[in-house]
Amino acid sequence: MRYLSSLSLGLTSLGLALTLTTLPGCGSRSGTDSENATAVADTVAKPVVVDTIQLKREAMRRDSLKADSIVKKSGQLPGAILPGKRIVAFYGNIRSKGMGILGREPKEQMFRKFAGVLKEWQAADPSRPVQAALHNVTITAQGTPGKDGKWRLMNSKATIEEVIGWAKEHNCIIFLDVQPGHSTLQAELPKLEQYLKDPIVHLGIDPEFSLSTMPGVRPNQRIGTLDAKDVNFTVNFLARIVSENKLPPKVLTVHRFTRKMISNYKNIKLDPRVQIVMHMDGHGDPTLKKDSYQHYIVNEPVQYTGFKLFYEYDARPKPHHIMTPAEVIALKPSPLYIQYQ
Structure with a gap:
């Protein structure tokens, strides 16, 4: 029993990074096969890396700033239980x-x-x-x-x-x-x-x-x-x-x-x-x-x-x-x- 004496997920970092590759379009082919193969290889070799963790952090920050702005105007966020009840x-x-x-x-x-x-x-x-x-x-x-x-x-x-x-x-x-x-x-x-x-x-x-x-x-x-x-x-x-x-x-x-x-x-x-x-x-x-x-x-x-x-x-x-x-x-x-x- 409890006797009295005198008395971020932060975001759980998943470590994920999405790798997006740009594929060649479906238009007419030009140049030799070897040139096209080189172009494709160059394209694949230069992926665009998206830092999803940073994106989530930025989204949370925007949400927090929005919440703060609402609080400054009204004193609390919509639907808050305390201190009204x-x-x-x-x-x-x-x-x-x-x-x-x-x-x-x-x-x-x-x-x-x-x-x-x-x-x-x-x-x-x-x-x-x-x-x-x-x-x-x-x-x-x-x-x-x-x-x-x-x-x-x-x-x-x-x-x-x-x-x-x-x-x-x-x-x-x-x-x-x-x-x-x-x-x-x-x-x-x-x-x-x-x-x-x-x-x-x-x-x-x-x-x-x-x-x-x-x-x-x-x-x-x-x-x-x-x-x-x-x-x-x-x-x-x-x-x-x-x-x-x-x-x-x-x-x-x-x-x-x-x-x-x-x-x-x-x-x-x-x-x-x-x-x-x-x-x-x-x-x-x-x-x-x-x-x-x-x-x-x-x-x-x-x-x-x-x-x-x-x-x-x-x-x-x-x-x-x-x-x-x-x-x-x-x-x-x-x-x-x-x-x-």
């Missing part, structure tokens, strides 16, 4: 009863509970619409290394499609969450690209279970870490998907409840195509949670903020309680992403 999410895995409220209870019972929670948040802040979300841990850190020694396992295609279907049935957006284990985001995120092309699908990354820099450490033995360069890779990866598929901005949640979980936060680069939420992910009594939010989220600002509430652990021991919407909204800055586990 507050996202309220149920977290877990639909194949596991132990990971969170999403999966712990039968589907319809869970959605009835979720509907009541959404009403509570809307009543607590009528000025800001609530956006319902499911947050499914899709690549999960494991207690055994597996065949490739990476200590992580991805949900099946059927499971991912099923939970996306749940979201669509109930007018939710959905976050696919990644716990990379001893793998890396650079290796794992491309596996989710086909799903991220859907406008309702967003992304979460969890430094707690990122252990590639800690050889031999099993998930849950130590708290993992990600650096700004990993967050920037993720932002560039999502920005490319947004541009290539003409999508509204993606939301990226980054879990955090210790300082070392994210290093060099000042180097995280913003892109209007991706809205970054630094998410306070620890459990405990309300006073400790508020302190953690201040120390690890507010004091090291990136863009937007999030706050997690635990059904099973925040209320232990009594008289501790799960913070109410009004209590969370009163935090400064007021979190725009709320997650229940």
Whole structure:
């Protein structure tokens, strides 16, 4: 469990270069056969090389400049969820009863509970619409290394499609969450690209279970870490998907409840195509949670903020309680992403 302390693809370079050759036209022949053969040989010997990587970089730069110009005029890109709405999410895995409220209870019972929670948040802040979300841990850190020694396992295609279907049935957006284990985001995120092309699908990354820099450490033995360069890779990866598929901005949640979980936060680069939420992910009594939010989220600002509430652990021991919407909204800055586990 997570206990609180005091608190580009960039473009993945494929290394491809397309070689174009100019072939002789179909007009009348002139000169000798040997002269024609020499002319053809000369033509073939002088290929035109197109640097596709550079072309992609230039296209991304144009997209980024266009996005920046729109932001300067209107404050955000069309279709952006934040800051106009507050996202309220149920977290877990639909194949596991132990990971969170999403999966712990039968589907319809869970959605009835979720509907009541959404009403509570809307009543607590009528000025800001609530956006319902499911947050499914899709690549999960494991207690055994597996065949490739990476200590992580991805949900099946059927499971991912099923939970996306749940979201669509109930007018939710959905976050696919990644716990990379001893793998890396650079290796794992491309596996989710086909799903991220859907406008309702967003992304979460969890430094707690990122252990590639800690050889031999099993998930849950130590708290993992990600650096700004990993967050920037993720932002560039999502920005490319947004541009290539003409999508509204993606939301990226980054879990955090210790300082070392994210290093060099000042180097995280913003892109209007991706809205970054630094998410306070620890459990405990309300006073400790508020302190953690201040120390690890507010004091090291990136863009937007999030706050997690635990059904099973925040209320232990009594008289501790799960913070109410009004209590969370009163935090400064007021979190725009709320997650229940």
